[in-house]
Amino acid sequence: MNKQKIQTNKRTIKRNENFIKTAEQLKPELLQTVAHPDHFAAISEDLSAIHGWRIHHTAPAAELAGRDYGKGDHFILDFGTHLVGFISMFIKPVGSPPDAPLRLRLTFGEMPVEMAEPFSQYNGWISSSWLQEETIYIDIMPGLVELPRRYSFRYVKFEVLDTSPKYRVAFEEIACRTVTSADNSRVKPLIHEDEMMREIDKVSVKTLQNCMQDVFEDGPKRDRRLWLGDLRLQALANYETFQHDKLVKRCLYLFAGLPDENGQVAANLYTAPAYIADDTYFFDYSLLFVTTLHDYYFAAEDLSTLVELWPTAFRQIEIALDRLDDHGLVKDDDSWYSFIDWHEKLNKQAASQGVLIYAMKQALKLAEVLESDKGRFLQKQLQETSSVAIAHLWDKQMGYFLSGKEKQISWASQIWMVLAEVLPEAENRQLMQRLLSEQPGIGLTTPYMHHYLVEALIQVGEKEQAVSHIKGYWGEMIKDGADAFWEAYDPNDKSFSPYGSQLINSYCHAWSCTPSYFIRKFHL
Template sequence: MQNRRTDRGSFFPVFWKMDNHYVLMDFHKTFTLQQAEDVHIYAEGRYNVKIDGQLQEGTPLIITIPAGTHKINVKVFSQGTVPAIFVQGKTIVSDTSWLLTYEDKEWIDETGKTSDISATKWVNAGSSNFNDPSSPPSQFKLAVQPQAPVSVIKKGDTSLIDFGKETFGYIQLHGIKGKGSINIIYGESKEEAMSDSEAITLDRLHFDKDVNTDSTLPLSKAFRYVKLETAPGFTVDSVCMLYEYVDIPDKGSFRCSDTLINKIYDVAKYTLHLNTREFFIDGIKRDRWVWSGDAYQSYLMNYYLMNDDETVKRTIYALRGKDPVTSHINTIMDYTFYWFLSIYDYYLYSGDTAFIKQNYPRMQTLMDFCLQRRNKDGLMEGLPGDWIFIDWAAGLSKQGEVSFEQMLFCRSLETIALCANINNDAKGAAAYTKLAKNVKKKLFAYYWNEQKKALVHSRINGVPTSNVTRYANMFGIFFHYFTPKQEQEIKDNVLLNDSVQKITTPYMRFYELEALCALGDQQHVLQEMRDYWGGMLQLGATSFWEEYDPSKQDTEHYAMYGRAFGKSLCHAWGASPVYLLGKYYLGVSPTSPGYATYTVQPSLGGLQWMEGKVPTPHGSIELHCDTKQIKIKATEGEGILHIKSRTVPKGNNIMIKTLGDNVYEMRLEPNINYTITYKAM
């Protein structure tokens, strides 16, 4: 998937190591049958079958398993496709309870005896999409839907086709007649489509002989506009497209009294859907790659919109790849740490313990790689081959020991310690916890500047710099690393301080606004959303961009990376309002894995009313809130509702607990419709 990127027609592969699938896999499961059973076997690749260790003759399509307890092994070899099996009997079926390995460390001695001691590591098989033997995994394709342009402006042999909004798919040419060349220039903006020399994506077709045919271009592209140029005497009757998408329904929603915020939410949703493909990718035009920092934000947005576990898991697996580890994920140090954070977040939102157990060994080897690259002070500093990204920001120093990297490093150690406990690795949990505490101690000892009341950006040669940036400071807010006094100091001296370098990417605006929401400043954040995301809408955006700087003019908005149209106008990290509105306005957050317990802390932030739905693993939490009344219902879990009210709330089936400072608490049970009257602050 990541090798579909092209740049002006040239193949443009990723910058990092690409791992292929394991070509030889052994699947097995032990069954106990009351009576004999015929079992059909389908596989992608060459395979053999063993029953109780005995190899079956040939390549059986049907095997008979006798009554009793028996073990079935299916070993599959395939270089061109991922080895896969589909097994179907009356009771014996292929599912995630089957175990598999890419190396069965067993041998047969000179007597013919199979070894009875094995170091083989078995893991649970995946079972997401091989549900029909006539549709094997290698034939998987995203769904497509025909779409027509909203306008076509034709001038001589050139046509400018407008599909009305940012989209993704395959161009279809109907009624191609004659011979000669066709040039197709794609543009997320009209200006890009009209620029033969600067457009990022294009197709050039040539027909040596007279044709009278239709054609669908072989590679999907991102665009709103398409310029079609034909050679004299060569014609194309019409142009349309096949919109390509992942058919995942929305399970979450948000609506409120502010029509601009509703528009921002809708465009954010569309942006996330466009960048949700086989995996969560960064942007649909330029990279079309799986970047860990981008994906981490997509996971969080996904939990409040689609709540699709399979795409999260596929993306996490794809980013991690195989051992041995030879570089940071995407070559970026911070992106390695985001990968760790994504594991625990997935567990918190899904409750999927099996995934944590399966990935713990990969977490260990990746953390070993990080620990081996610490400097003499036990901190993370860029080494040759490491990319310290942080953010796109002019003049941002990446030298020395950057406080932001230590912040993420500390959180990653805390995360792997939690996962060690889930895996009953007490020794590992203790070691990782000790390391995390040590890094956290150094974070404040080395970087906290009492005069500036904030963490400084970096240390160089062991000496702290005086520069304060927003990154480590805002992450420390929602990581809950600061005291309440420090949080207020950082809010005043960093987050609301215009003299501290401002953030211009939606990527880091995500975290900046999350920090302000975590501090209870939803009213300020709502205005920031109106200004920032609303600013893109005023400029005609139909999906949200990779970067937005209000000070830029006209086509300057499209430029990036030294290219006139290098910027992505549909970037996953631009969709963060989906997450912010769900978590910090509807106020719904899990407090234990899989929403077994959760909190609801609605905050209107200046809105007159809002309503929405937050998906949970087996249901949802629905909420309506205005200045006088809250209605809420959850289908699972034990919840706690926190309300700020000028008066004591009243309602059905509730016990009110006063927490002070006009804050009240009540417990929520599943499948009860609660209606609570209160007076908003």
């Protein structure tokens, strides 16, 4: 989480055991493969590289068989691609029988910076325990060692902290047992004339694959949880690639099975040691339950799930409407939190109004499918919240939606109001063209919000601009070394971290996987 104020308070959870039982029955089998390192690697400082560090291959990993190491020695292995799984190795002593334990430190990195900068110098503000490092003691050698903790990495640094003067150690059979619930055989090959778009699709699919575990995780390095905002985007990409609709259904039932006493779904869930709702609630994320259910129904045509989960979805609309003031605007004070994007200066009132309208329109479509009597109520609320948005947030002279007391102009406000279709189609297109041309200062900081920018561009018919943005943003990430897409990326400030340190950033993150959705769904 970011330093911005986030509502975290204890609430009474009203468990729906039937929903939780359904989710448990949908728990997937994890598919496993074995991966081996490709090369030895060295790290060097390079100010032209992302984060200032570059990896160089020095020798094939096969040469490991002829090497041994003593106290103070270290080496780095590159597995050649991003992996999520469990590492193992066979360690044997060289020389005299080992008269003292081997003390070994393993450092796992998704990016070169994690191999270069000591974790002891970490100064971010979220827990350093997320840094992927393991110090182990090996008493009996030779023998096979498998680390019990799952890691997300491409690079591994081995440091022999101590042995004894009598022996050295050699490493054999280093391997990673990868795990995912994504079946690659279900992904149709992408036929595309643009090499960059093919590569972006490949990395998108890899990102989604590594985040698909027994739920859709937000990131396999950190936080390893089921977040609603990430789920919505992962599900979209999944429908066009792995088609694991049962995993989406499982996640929806988990959220619906763990609401608070008011019926609100949490922003994220833990799945171990039991299914637990986190004490974090976001205005926009709760509404995205409606959106995710909407997308799921129209992808899977699963009417029975829609019937069961519709009351939970509609309740999120009711709770959000309780947040409106006398004018019909989302109240903008210190008593709430809406995520929208990582930007400390972003006022979120207008964007949140847009999310509400967007979700209500999707709820209305579901009500029509169900022939629900809630449809008339939703029609009325949509008319009122849209009219209020134009009356109080739209500045016709400036040509932008304004947010908060200071009447802030931000990208996020315009994007969500376009997605909500508050203005007529032609004016929405003009607004997006104006946004790209004038580029207001309160911009976008995460692939999450860049997804919604591309979605808005496609919605107003600006497909060429959508392609240009995908290539300019996700393509630039690939040029900076991404083999899975990242949690946070600002091409104009490549040192950006919402947590105060690049070491703690997630470099395989669920909300960045959607280029494959756009490329395949809309034939970009």
